[in-house]
Amino acid sequence: MSERALHVHFPSLVRAVPMATLGAFPTPVMPLPGLRERLGAGTPELWVKRDDQSAVAYGGNKVRTLEVLFAEALAQGATRIVSTGAFGSNHAAATVLHARRVGLEPGALLFPQPQSAAARENLAVTVTHGARVEELPHWSFLPYGLARAHLLDKQRRERSYVMVPGGATPLGALGYVSAAFELAGQVARGELPAPRAVVLAVGSTCTTAGLLLGFTLAARLGLGFRVPPRVVAVRVTPWPVTSHARIVQLALRAAELMERYGALGSAQGSTGSLSAPGRAELEAGLHVDGRYLGLGYGRVTPGGLDAIARFTLDGGPPLDTGYSGKSGAAFLDLARDAAEGPLLFWATKSSAALPPAFEAGPSGLGRDRSVLRDLPRMRAFLEAG
Ligand SMILES: Cc1ncc(COP(=O)(O)O)c(C=O)c1O
Known part of the structure; x- marks a missing residue:
């Protein structure tokens, strides 16, 4: 376990909300002079938070959430951790x-999504390195998949910790409260x-909700900013999953959790006592933008492709078509129109090289293509590329 910003500022959470050490934090912040210059005179200062570099094995935004959820799984005595989501999650x-x-064995319960190169790459790696990877015909079969996983656990006398898509729980969001600090x-x-x-980019809402709460709390403490940065969440999954109200609700529930653990309310944080923010304060700090979603989750958009090219040419982090390309497109438009800055782009997609798929790794772990015999939907998805 290592020191994370959440623990530094809320010592009561060190025991209550332990974090597994998966990532390398703090992630760097960098200016984006090339992008700024390209956009022309009057463009505000542009910066990037390189969460794409959050871990060597695999970075991106999910690492911070997994640090909290893995620790919780271990604390509950689980031996397996199961993610749920789309094929290319x-x-x-x-x-x-x-x-x-x-020390956790990884499983996954996945449902189909639109085709893309990034989704195929992720799925190949997930199938290769996962232990019990299962496919569902559609997301609506998730409850069935969960019941089956529970039954299998019972038969095998194992204990799995199953995460909701994106790890979007109040506990998972605390990983991003920490990131805000x-x-x-x-x-x-x-x-x-x-x-x-x-x-x-906002998909399951976990990252956005955590940042929203964290920025609000940090500003109240006068740490870094007196006014919290406005969170501009760019939809990569549709309403109502990413509704404004749902994001605020998750942030409020994360605040409640901090209250329960004595970090907010009458209890003392390291910097003084701090009360939980109210709904109106959080609502005011969040703008949800649905204009970049295109035809839906996982669908490639021309604006996203353009942003990927521009970021690559002008010194930004690598982006992907499903998530950060869409938020990148929104960032560029905001930068063009913004009267005031600075503006910060939160890079959420891992830029770490993926390990080879369908080969055993150095540890002997990893599975070959024969595993796809029992996963016909996944095989068809991978072969369509
Ligand atoms: C690369 C990337 N960016 C952004 C998001 C959105 O994060 P969240 O699901 O926490 O809203 C995801 C979610 O999976 C993601 O994979």
């Missing part, structure tokens, strides 16, 4: 590539100016 890929590092600390140390807005 980054959450599932991150889970299979990190779980064994903390990490950024606030970087601002306080003068590593970057206080951003007026932070732009990121």
